[in-house]
Amino acid sequence: PRLANQIAAGEVVERPASVVKELVENSIDAGATNIIIDIEQGGHKRIRISDNGQGITKDELTLALSRHATSKIKDLDDLESIASLGFRGEALASISSVSRLTLTSKPAAQDNAWQAMATGRDMQVDIQPAAHPDGTTIDVEDLFFNTPARRKFLRTHKTEFSHIDEVVRRIALSKLDVSFALNHNGKSIRQYRRATSDRQVEKRLASICSQAFVDHSIAIDFQHQGLHLYGWVASPGFTRSQNDLCYSYVNGRMMRDKLINHAIRQAYGESLAHDAYPAFVLFLNLDFDQVDVNVHPAKHEVRFHQARLVHDFITSAIAQSLHQQHL
Numbered sequence: 297p298r299l300a301n302q303i304a305a306g307e308v309v310e311r312p313a314s315v316v317k318e319l320v321e322n323s324i325d326a327g328a329t330n331i332i333i334d335i336e337q338g339g340h341k342r343i344r345i346s347d348n349g350q351g352i353t354k355d356e357l358t359l360a361l362s363r364h365a366t367s368k369i370k371d372l373d374d375l376e377s378i379a380s381l382g383f384r385g386e387a388l389a390s391i392s393s394v395s396r397l398t399l400t401s402k403p404a405a406q407d408n409a410w411q412a413m414a415t416g417r418d419m420q421v422d423i424q425p426a427a428h429p430d431g432t433t434i435d436v437e438d439l440f441f442n443t444p445a446r447r448k449f450l451r452t453h454k455t456e457f458s459h460i461d462e463v464v465r466r467i468a469l470s471k472l473d474v475s476f477a478l479n480h481n482g483k484s485i486r487q488y489r490r491a492t493s494d495r496q497v498e499k500r501l502a503s504i505c506s507q508a509f510v511d512h513s514i515a516i517d518f519q520h521q522g523l524h525l526y527g528w529v530a531s532p533g534f535t536r537s538q539n540d541l542c543y544s545y546v547n548g549r550m551m552r553d554k555l556i557n558h559a560i561r562q563a564y565g566e567s568l569a570h571d572a573y574p575a576f577v578l579f580l581n582l583d584f585d586q587v588d589v590n591v592h593p594a595k596h597e598v599r600f601h602q603a604r605l606v607h608d609f610i611t612s613a614i615a616q617s618l619h620q621q622h623l
């Protein structure tokens with residue numbers, strides 16, 4: 297199993313930031329409202345995620361570490377309507393095959409915490425009693441220690457940490473009611489506090505995307521034929537030389553989708569220089585049966601069943617907002 301899991305890891309686990317993404321998404325799926333991310337040496341040495349979510353019962357710990365074990369899909373029909381972020385049941389098994397991973401968890405209804413670790417070629421799971429508050433901690437040490445070819449591709453601590461920072465930023469934008477702390481080598485780097493009021497949301501948006509973005513953007517909210525688009529778009533006067541403020545989400549998942557980006561650019565039209573990027577944080581929600589999210593293992597791409605409709609809706613909603621902004 298270790299080898300098979302390592303092969304799967306090749307698809308899901310590219311670098312420390314991909315581990316952070318998978319683990320934080322699991323915490324969110326578990327209903328956590330507080331997530332603490334501790335990184336050592338850019339994630340080369342350690343990635344530890346602690347949450348206050350529903351936890352994993354002692355009986356389910358072994359299963360959580362095995363491949364294709366997901367508690368999130370019960371049958372094939374569910375695949376058509378995936379509401380949770382994870383659904384492949386590969387992340388923990390994959391990560392654990394290329395690192396020293398320990399999983400410690402305590403559901404609120406269980407008296408004690410338990411810790412699990414899978415070791416050896418057959419990924420035998422060993423379970424021990426542990427101390428832990430309600431919730432889950434996943435500790436990933438020495439990523440790629442047993443896959444030297446992959447380890448070689450890791451960049452400097454600083455570069456890997458900046459990728460982690462970006463992943464946390466993206467997730468924090470999409471889950472405003474969850475608080476996140478990101479620490480590096482024992483130092484607090486980011487604190488995104490739980491935002492519920494408009495003021496708190498604005499503050500959090502400013503801390504993630506800059507005050508300038510907040511000052512130059514407007515909130516939008518449009519619905520049409522089962523499509524819902526909302527978020528913030530910056531005025532054409534506020535552009536970027538990089539795509540570093542292009543955040544789009546489909547049904548809560550962060551995406552780098554060509555169709556969406558194209559639709560947005562089209563809305564800005566001539567006002568956008570060919571080498572400039574617009575700035576936006578946009579959420580598109582639509583019926584789960586209108587979109588396939590299972591296109592890519594890293595889940596960055598989607599396929600819309602009514603691509604044209606989606607594209608034109610986005611373009612016209614944003615164009616309309618930008619137009620009103622100029623009046």
Ligand code: ADP
Pocket residue numbers: 318322323326347349350351352360361365366367368381382383384385386387388389432
């Ligand atoms: P997936 O997210 O695709 O289901 P994973 O390998 O990421 O697969 O996780 C396997 C299972 O472990 C999940 O389905 C979930 O039941 C459990 N799990 C993982 N992380 C957590 C967490 N932080 N809190 C509660 N349960 C978790």
Ligand code: MG
Pocket residue numbers: 318321322381382383385387388
């Ligand atoms: Mg997952």
